[in-house]
Amino acid sequence: MTDPHANPLLQSWDGPLGAPPFDKVRDEDFLPAFETAMALHRDEISAIAGDDAPATFDTVVAALERSGEPLARVRRLFWTLSSAQGTPAIRAIEGQVSAMLSAHGTAISHNAILAAKVATVHAARHDAGLTPAQIRLVESSHAGFRRGGAALTPLQKDRFAAIDARLSALAVQFGHHVLAATADWVLDLGPDDLAGLPSGLCDAAAGRAAAKGQVGRYHVTLDRTDYESFLTFSARRDLREALWRAFTDRCDGGAHDNWLVIAETLALRQERAALLGYADHAHYALEDSMAHDPAAAADLLAQLWEPGKRRAAEEAAELQALIDADGGGFALAPWDWRFYAEKVRRDRYALDGGAVAEHLRLDAVRQAAFDSAARLYGLTFTRRADIAGYHPDVWAWEVGDATGAPVGLLFTDYLARPEKHGGAWMGSLRVQEAMDGDVRPVVYLVANFAAAPPPDTAATRLSIDEARTLFHEFGHALHGLLSRVTYPSQSGTAVARDFVEFPSKFMENWIVSRDVLSGFGVPDALIDAIRQAEAYGQGFATVELIGCALVDLAMHRSVGAAANPRAFVAAELERLGMPPEIGLRHRVPYFTHIFDGGYASAYYSYAWSEALDADAFEAFLATGDIFDPALAARFRAEILAAGDSRDPMESFRAFLGRAPDPSALMRARHLVDA
Known part of the structure; x- marks a missing residue:
């Protein structure tokens, strides 16, 4: 085994505020670092499994939480660079790294002695004097071993391991195809x-x-x-x-075709679910979600689908009338919708998207997000030019609380580059935890805003939707930064998939508020236009989003979709009555959320989280102050700080004192009378 101290990637991060040593990262160090870190972790796992002491929370579950720290650091650093600064050398080893990590994780899940120890602790969890957070951690650990195949026969375990390894490789291949097709x-x-x-x-x-x-x-x-x-x-x-x-x-045929990748992925996901005793992959994936099963997710989507289509039909008729009035002489097509919808916003609401963008400079929108967090949670954000990022566009920010005490470190990376994956996301380089002292989080935000040359945040303008994206990802960052839990597995955004988008969707409300928009110098008349136009276009937005979620669920509930996914998707869209002039927000061949991400069967979670967000924000509106300090303090304590230390429904109830009101989402999307 390589000396851990010889590889800079395996050394502890001793930069300011725990910053990673980006200046010391060399692509060629990753594979040996992974090999050494996995060997160290295997030794820790063997010691836990071979411990003759009675199986208790401390000797088993807490010990597992402490294990693998070097591997976690190398893994997070690698995937950060892979997604946001992927050099050819890193791209070349992504598949190998994914396979190594998959095999390593499967081997731990299939360790019979370790699984038996966890089962012993699980059986005695209510009689061992554990805290609620510890009981939840025991239950999550036990479920992880079960869902990881611990109870399978040796032959089944071999097949399970092969499936997991192949799925990891397919996910990397899918992502590479999308990246290449986009760049080409x-x-x-x-x-x-x-x-x-x-x-x-x-x-x-x-x-x-x-x-x-x-x-x-x-x-x-x-x-x-x-x-x-x-x-x-x-x-x-x-x-x-x-x-x-x-x-x-993209990826619908040609050199970067993804349909074969999709077919094999769907088949393997269904086979794995069947091995574990689930009816299909959707039931497997949603077991530990707020929805708990696909039927509940489908019920929420059904509440939105038909009203969304009816509103979209009204919008389409209006746009066609506008085309006809202009003497267009053509039927509304997908490439026309946004253009004519913008004309409606200009004509009806005096909303000029170009004029709005003139006020929404990237550096100003970023500062507005910081200012909103300051007013809500007492946070401060101070640029740290002495802390290097992984690219000159990446800036580091020291995050402090109202007393000046450090909260964590935030990296922002907002400008588009060819080596980046598409879209926007938040990630953690180090999660908050307090098992053996206060470990502060290090999180990062990535987007792909088109930069004004030279890359200049002061000159780069954002649309209102892009500004909303910045606030959305910043909401994820706050979830990671303001976590206050003991155990790393429960930290920050490590929550149910249909709860993790709640804090981010929630934060979007502030960018379209009068208080925030006026800070950009947006004239009152333009603010009025933005707010009045919020209700317009909800048919299009609902159909485009919910259609994706319905197709995702349908593919993963069907045992036959893998045979011909292209035909299956076409038939499903016809069954749903998808308006052809809208289409899916993410067509399946480049739907990275579900084939190169963690949202398979769970794309519905955006709507589920939006329902929580709509209800929560109505509570702020009811106070007359969207920065209400008492309500903000409760949101921070009960939602952001709690992480996965308790069931997410308990967290929501602790925040508002009741279960969510599902009708709030219909009101937020202006579909009540649709």
Whole structure:
């Protein structure tokens, strides 16, 4: 085994506030670091399993929580770079690393002696004087071994391990295909092709073209921020169609085709679920969620689907009338919807999305998120230029509380780069825990906002939806930063999938509030237009989102979808009556949430969490102050700080004193009368 001290990736992070040593990271150190860290962890696992002392919470479950710390550090660092700063060398070993981690985790789950010890502690959990958080940790650990195949026969365990290994490889392959398909295409424009486009998009497109030596040209990419902005503002219908087709056709055939990956993934997920005694993958995946089973998730989606379609039909008729009035002479198509919806917002609500973006400069929106957290939770954010990130665009922020005491460290990485995965996300480099002292969190935020050249946050403009995305991911960051639990497995965002989006959806409310928008210098009339227009377009937004969730659930509830997933999805969309002029927000061949992420069977969780968010925010509105200090303190203590130390429904009840009101979501989406 390699000397742990010889590899910089295995050394403790001793930078300010526990910052990782990004300046010492070398791609070639990762594989040996993983090998050594796994060997160290195996030794710890063997010691726990071989301990002759009676199986207790401390000797087994707490010992498992303490084990594997070097491996956790290397793993988090690797996946941070893989997703946000993926060099060719890192891309080349992603599959190998994924396979190593899968085999390592499966071997632990299949350790019969260790599983028996956990089962002993689980059986005595209510008579051992444990705290509620400790009992929940024991139950989670026991469920993890069961769901990991601990009770299977030796032959079944071998098959389970093979399935897990293959699924890990397929997820990496799916993600690589999406990344490559996105990077391989660009819409090359000249000065005569820019009609209607906002200056921010033009500046970013010019910067990308200039970086490739094509001064005077404009390159629009398949990043979602480019895609949505171009379809909203471009007056060139032919170019909108070209971009829409390129975006939605990704990985649907050709060199980066994902349908075979999808078919094998679905088949293996169903086989694994059957091995463990579940009816299908959806039942397996949702067992430990707030919904608990697919039927409950489907019920929520059904409440939204038909009203959403009815509202979308009304919107479509209005847009078609606008096309006809303009003498368009064509039927509304998917590449037309955003463009004509923007015209409705301008004509009816005097809302000019381009004018809004002029006020929403990236650095100002970031500061507004910080200011909102200061008013809600007493937090401070101080730039630490002495702490290096993994790229010059990455900035470090020391987060403190109202007394000045350190809370944690936040890295922000907001500008688009070719080496990044698409979308926006939050992650943890180190989680908060207090098993053996106060360990403060280190979290990061990543987005893909089109940068004004040179990469300049002061000049980069955001749409209102992009600003909402920044606040959304910042909500995840607050969940990680304000965690106050003892055990790392219960920290921050390590909660049920249909609860984890609650704090992030909740934070979105502030960016469209009058208090926050006025801070950008947005005129009152424009603020009024933004708020009045919030109700418009909810049919489109609901259908686009809920359609994805329904297809996800259907694929993972069906034992036959794997035979021909393309035909299955087409039939399901026809059965649902998906409006063809809208379509899915994420077409299945590039649906990374469910094939290269943790949302398989659980994309519904965005709607579930939004229901919690709508109810919670109504409570703030009822006080007359969206920064109400008493309510904010309760949200921090009962939702953000609690992590997974208790059932999420208990946390919600502790916050509002009752169960969630499901009708709040219909009100938030303005679908009550649809």
